[in-house]
Amino acid sequence: MRVVRRVAIVSPLLALLALAGCSRSEGPPHGGPQAAPVGVVAAVKRPVREIEEFTGRLEPVESVEIRPRVGGTIEKLSFREGSYVKAGDPLFTLDAKPYAAEVARAEAQVASALAQGEYAKTELARAQKLLDAKAVSRQEFDQLTSGERTTDASLKAARAALQTAQLNLGYTRVLAPISGRVSRAFVTVGNLVDDKTVLTTIVRTDRVFAYFDASERTYLSRRNATADKGALKVRMGLANEAGHPHEGTIDFVDNRLNASSGTIRTRAVFDNSKGQFTPGLFARVLVTGGEPVDAVLVPDRAIGTDQTKRFVFVVGADNVPQFRPVQLGALQDGMRVIDSGLKAGEMVVVEGLQRVRPGMPITPEKLAVDPRGMPLPPQAAPPAAPASKAG
Known part of the structure; x- marks a missing residue:
């Protein structure tokens, strides 16, 4: 019984040692790291515009904030919100009754000033005849002359007041100052507004x-x-x-x-x-800008970033990548202009950039490119032939 137990214990250990030996024999031979496969293209040179x-x-x-020229209560909106309006189209209508009454009062003042002016002219003409006959003093004649001038000035003031009243009456209709698209109505019917209230806006389109x-x-x-x-x-x-x-x-x-x-x-x-x-x-x-100038270009995806620097990996004759800082220009159709740091014809890594380590060899594969210098997409694999059916 003791012999059997010893064999049972040793046999698993031997099996483990044998498996370990097999696994070690199947591993790769001792040596340096394998070269990483990458895709490369040549930097091209051609005339480009900056x-x-x-x-x-x-x-x-043009953009206009619509405000009323006079205060009053909004009685009517005459536009559809968000629509196109032309210059002169009515937008809002204010209560015009107070301004119509002001026009009537100004008209009455003009009529009164006209009557006073006519009377003053008549008195002055009569005084002129009396002055020629020396039947009135010069002082009285000068007073009548001054009165005629005063009534004339009063008439002008009354007419100006009438014009102001008529303008205010016209301002109760708020019109579009420019053609364009109108916004929504910020104030609706029934609200009391003044000349500081923004009613809506219009933008030229x-x-x-x-x-x-x-x-x-x-x-x-x-x-x-x-x-x-x-x-x-x-x-x-x-x-x-x-x-x-x-x-x-x-x-x-x-x-x-x-x-x-x-x-x-x-x-x-x-x-x-x-x-x-x-x-x-x-x-x-x-x-x-300007006339075309010769420039070096590479696919934009070949550009790497190291903090604030931009760089490319250039592949030399020994297949060892070189870290090359570059100054970038404009991006044109996926190709990046290189202002400095790279020459035309040098091979740069565009695929597998994450596998590249400076100083460690790589296995470059030159990719097919289009006339711009951009790598062409890989060709799709042909469809597999249908499996033959067993007879």
């Missing part, structure tokens, strides 16, 4: 402005081009649009640069006759 994209907001060319902050570099490079060729063309895209399908022109550049941000306020104008732009929308503005 392009920069900025973000901004759309704003109306046939054109829109896109305000953005251009860089100092853009301002300096485009300034001469604008002076030589007139208005600078720009393109713009909305948040839900691919690319920049809308064309406009820069019509305003501010008179000073913001020293804290290194930018200058710039404005572009775009046609909005179709009503596709709404003030307040986010916009991407693309500014293209």
